[in-house]
Every structure is written in C-alpha cells, then in structure tokens.
Amino acid sequence: MLKKLKEKFVEIDGDLRLEERSNEIYGVTAVFETPDAVIEAAKKVADSGYEKWDVNTPFPIHGMDDAMKLKPTKLGYATFTFGTIGALSALAMIAYMSGFDYKNIIGGKPFFALPPSIPITFELTILLAALFTIIFTLVVFNKLPKMNHPLMDTDYMRRVSSEAFGIFISAEDKKFNPDEVIGMLKSLGSSSVNLVYKFATDEDKIKTPIFKPAFLGILAGTAVLTAVLTYIILNYAIYTVPFDWMTNQPKLNPQKMSTLFADGFGMRTPVEGTVARGFKPYESYGKPDSLIRIISNPMPFTKEVFELGKKKYDTYCSPCHGNYGKADSRLNGQFPNPPTLHSDKIRNWKDANIYHVIVNGQNIMPSYAKQINENERWAIVHYIRALQRSQNALDSDIPVDGNKK
C-alpha cells in the first residue's frame, strides 16, 4: 500500500512532491523570521511598486494592511448584503408559514407576530452573513474549485503556515525580473529566497479527484451508514431502555389510562355546579318537539356568523348530512341515511326546532350539545337556512339589474 502511494509522488531534491514541476517560473518566495521583519519588508516591497504579490503568515498581523498599502476591504458590503437578505428572507419565511400557509394558534398569539420571529431572523441574518461571505470569498477570490496551487507543497508554504512569515512575488507582475527580485528580497533580510516553478501538467487539466470511484464510494457509504443509523435510532433505539426516557414520560395520552390522578382519568371534570361559557343548561332538553319553547335566533345576519356556521356545519354535520344538506355525504350507505335538510318539513320548522335537534339529537342522531356552544349552534342554523334558500331561491332573490350584467 505504502509503496503504491509512493509511486504517485515525484522525487525532487530528495523530497517527495505530488506534482512534477516545469521550468517556467511562477514566482519568488522569501521567508522572514519575525513579524516585525516581514512588516518592514512588506513596506519596502509595496514602495518599490510591485502589484502582484502577497504576504503569507500563520496568523493575522495588525498593521499589515497599512504596510502593504491595501485599500480598506470592501468585504463588509458583501457581508451586509447577505445579512440583509438573511433577515428579510427569514421574516418572509415566517410570515408565509405561520401567517398564511399553516396557521396554528400557539398560546393565543397572532398567527404572525414580530416578537417570536426576531430570534429566527437574528439567526438567519448571522448564518447567511457568515456562510455566504465565506463561500463567496472562497469561490470568487480563491477561484474554487481549484485542485492545487504552485505555492502548495513547497518548503515555503510548510514554514509560513506554521512558524515563519513570508512574502511571495508573482512572475506575472509587470516589473518582475528574477535576479532583481531575488536580490531585493535578500537585501531585505530574508533568511531563504527561492524560485517556485509552475506545474508540469497544465493546472486546469488536473483531474478532479471528486469523481474518483474511491471518493464516490466513500461518499455513498457514508450516506448509507447515516441513513441506516438514523433509521435504527428513530425507530428502535428511542423505544428501548435506557434511551426511552423521552417516549415514556408521565404525560397524558388520548384514550389511555393515566397515572397522574388517583381516579385514572387524564381529563378533569368541571367543578360541580359550574357552567362553562356558552354552555348554559338547555331548558327544553329531552322534551318532545311539541313542548319546545320557541325562541328566535339571536345571532345577527353577518358575514362572520355565516362563515362560523359554515365552518361548524362542515366539521360536525356534513359527515352525515352532506356538504349541502342533501343527505348525500361520503358516509352514505355505511350509516342509516339521514333525511335531507331541504324537505318542506325542515324548511317550515322554526329555528328553535333545528337548534333543538342539535342540542338534543333525534332518534339515532346523537346530541352535539357538548361539542358546539350556543352561538355556534345558532350560526349553524343560519347556515342551514342559507343552504335551503340556495336550493329554493325566490324570483326576488335575483338582483333587479341582474340581466344587464
């Protein structure tokens, strides 16, 4: 294995190198021993008018920007832009998700409100500002994806990335003259000045190792392993002692016994003698139709009331009576068919009679007194009236100027 690996390297100056170099000069490197020395040298290089050069140090050195005569960085603008995009997209995302797409009442708060959105906005601002600044700089300035760089794999890079400080002057610089540059860097006190050559193979032609089968295999293997582990953990591990502390905790489960209270019930019954709002005891409860006290519908004819009525009707009544009260629901045939609500009988009923059926039930139709409160019951009655009217419209319901339209 090791021998095989060794074959891939080229031996240069008794050192193992990855790629073979050509005779073409890429630039000159110089190593300095202290931060002060490299700052002084950088000042001189900048003064001599070189443009394509750089300083490599193992850590940032304060004052280097000034020494190299660099203009103040414009990176801040990019970060600011990405941060702003992050903030705005976070707000838009939350506004859409909780305000439109998936409205959920949480703690009686508005669907979309600013306060709870701020932490997410804050996180996304930071995330996008940081992440995209880095990705952006890596791609744009480091010209990624790039597989190799002539400065890599040199003694110079090895030293300046750990304990020394270096200056590199590129051969592409207009003023570049190898002898002159070497002379200058030596006179600036560099401890070792070296020529760097370009790669023998064209840089662009180096094959991307991303597509090597070994790499792809490892990638796929990792993906499969992660998936399998996740599957096992989420489906088995968290239900197994001792990892089941989240699954088995003292809590209420619907339709299950509960250990929380002595009587084994999870839900509590209301305190004796109390009446919940909107659920006043119904005076005609259990009485036959003929004995019902006829009261008129107290709910106003407003859009909100009809919408409430429709909502409750769709939820509680439509499964049996059908969306339009025509007794043609999806349960048809699986349950004794209820009568249509458009019969003359019901149309001539008083509102109070329908109300009575909702509270009381009728024969095999159960009572809905517990699920639907007083206002909602009356709203349903309004809605049923509207349904009936829609099937038996009068001439006068047609707008007078209806034909003109």
Next chain:
Amino acid sequence: MKKLPGKFGTIAALLLVAGVVLIALGFFADKQRAFFNYIIMYSFIVSIAVGSLGIVALEYMTDAQWSTPFRRISEFLSFGIPFLLLLAIPIVFGIHDLYHWSHKEAVEADPILQGKAPYLNEGFFIIRLFAMIVLWLIFYILIIRNSEKQDETKEYKLLTRNVKISIGFAPVLMISLTITAIDLIMSLEPHWFSTIFGVYYFAGSAVAALSAMVFLSVSLKENGYLASELTDKQFHSMSTLLFGMNVFWAYIAFSQFLLIWYADIPEETFWLQHRIHGSWGVVSLALLFIHFVIPFLILLPGRMKENRLTLKTMAIWLLFAHFLDLYWLVMPNLNKESAFFSWNEIGSLLFIAGFFMLVFKFKADRTNLTPIGDPKLEQAVGLHLHPDISID
C-alpha cells in the same frame, strides 16, 4: 506629561454646584419625585464607576493589549466608587418614599410581600446597599493600587497579581450588580420580577462605562494627552467593543420582553403594560431607537468606527441612552399614567457630569494618564499588535 487645564476643573465644579442646587430645589418641590430622580442618578453613577472598574478588570483578565494605553481613563472614572459611600446615604432616608415594601401596613395586608419580607426589609436592604459598596471599594483599592505602583516599580509581578485579582472580581461584579439592580430598581415594583433584570442593568452599565471611556479617549487623544503613536486601529477596536456591548444590551432587553410577551402571565405583563400604553409607550419606542437601532446603524460600517467625530457623538449619545433607560425603568413606578420631564430631572444630569469630571480631574492631576510601567504598553502602542509567539 501634560496636565488638564484648570478651566476643566472650574466647569466641573460649576456643573456639580448647579446640579446640587437643582436637586435640592427638587426636594422642596416634590420630595417623592426627587427621591425617584435620586435613584436614577445613583444607579447611573454606579454604572459608570463600577462599570469602569469592570473594564479595567476585563483588560487584565483577557490579557488585552490594545486597550492598555486607555486603561487609566477607566481607572480614573472608577475613582467614583469611594464617593458612593456618601451618595448612598440619602437613599436610606428615602426608603419610605421609594419602596412600597417598606410600609408595615402594606406588607401586613399583602401575602406576596410577606413572602418577600425576609429579603425585602429595611435593615437587610441598608446592609446590602453598603455591603456592595464596600465590596467594590476593596477590589478598587486592590486593583488600582497595583496598577499605579507599577508606574514606578515596573514590576512584572504586579501585572500577574492584578490578573488574579480581576478574575476574583468578575463573579463579585456580576452578583453585586445584580443585587444592586434588584434592590434599587426592580423592588420599586415589589410584585414584579424578572430573572434577567440584573443582566439587563449590567449590559446597560457596560455600554455606559465604555461610552465614557470612548468619549474621553478620543477627546484626550485629539488634544494631545495620549501617546501620538495611537492609531485609528485602537479606536476601531474600542468602538467595536462598544458596538458589541450595545448589541448585547439589545439582546438582553429583547430576551426579557419576549419571555414576558410569550408567557403572557398577568403577574409579569403588568410591568410592561405600564410602559407600553399612553405616553410611556412613546418613551419605550424612543428607547428602542435611541439605545439600539440608531447607534447600531451608525456604528455598523467599519469606517464609522474610526471616525473620531462619530465616535464622540455616539459615546455621548449612548450615555444619554443609558440615562433614558434608567428613567424608563424607574419613573413609570412613580406615575403609571403618563411620562413627564422637567427641570426636576435635569439636576441629576448636571450632577453626574460635574461629579465625574471632578473625579477625573482629581486623579489626572496626581497620576499618569498612561500606565507607563505596564509591560503590555510597548506592544500596544504603534504597530506591534501581534500576539506573542515564541519560535522554537
């Protein structure tokens, strides 16, 4: 070393006297209101004096070098600490005007106050009030004495000793400021509580103390009192710290708000209710913009952090913002209906300015404005701002 002009001391004395006169008049006009103003003033002075000592300790703890040339400024401001012993006395006489829990009849009729009585009672309150000052004073003497001694002896040992003392001071500072905030400000409304309140006051104090340091550093530098080698880079670091602390304040302020808003429990929300409705709502909104939004936007660009004029303006601005913050914390407890501001409130502003100018002048006349004996100074001045590394 250049001395501060005598005119500086005269102006300071005039401000102080004017402040004292206005405060005294305030006591004749409306005693209760004057006491509430006094609490604002006292908390503000604690913010700057103790906060400055905190900044000094922070430099020692983190082994920061860039701030060493400015450290004396914070050291001088922390000389306000000994005077707190005097300044705290009026509060003792104002307990009944300030604190509802100090009335026996009120406590007897109120089970909640009875529950809090073991902590909120006059005797223990006064003990805590002075115990905190004594704690600060001890650390003030320990840290500043070493720092000043180093000017002559130039001993390295004093630096390491101060690092250790500062590390000891850090928890003391946090706990003592929390106690101060709870006692002086939060207990004005004894039914209300917020566990983040101490941090909130601490964050505001840090902003105020840093602002004072930034303002003085820039002014002193412009008038040639500080080393000429100091560059924009140091001021950049300084204003970045100020900027960061201000964001921290906003973060804490928002955390407090969000939790109360979300839980929506009446025993917590009423405190915010007073501050959201009517003219207090305007003050709350103003606080949001003055303390956070505007300084945030102005100080965000890197270039603004080096602009001396912006720095000075924003430092004064943020000092005012901290005053507004304390006003917003304290005053709605006096009058829940509507905000108010007139000459009664100005006295404390003048006093604070005069007080700290005098304190600063007194120390500056006797001590070096630059800690010349500190070994970190050499690296701090000029370009040599790289971390120490040993090549071997």
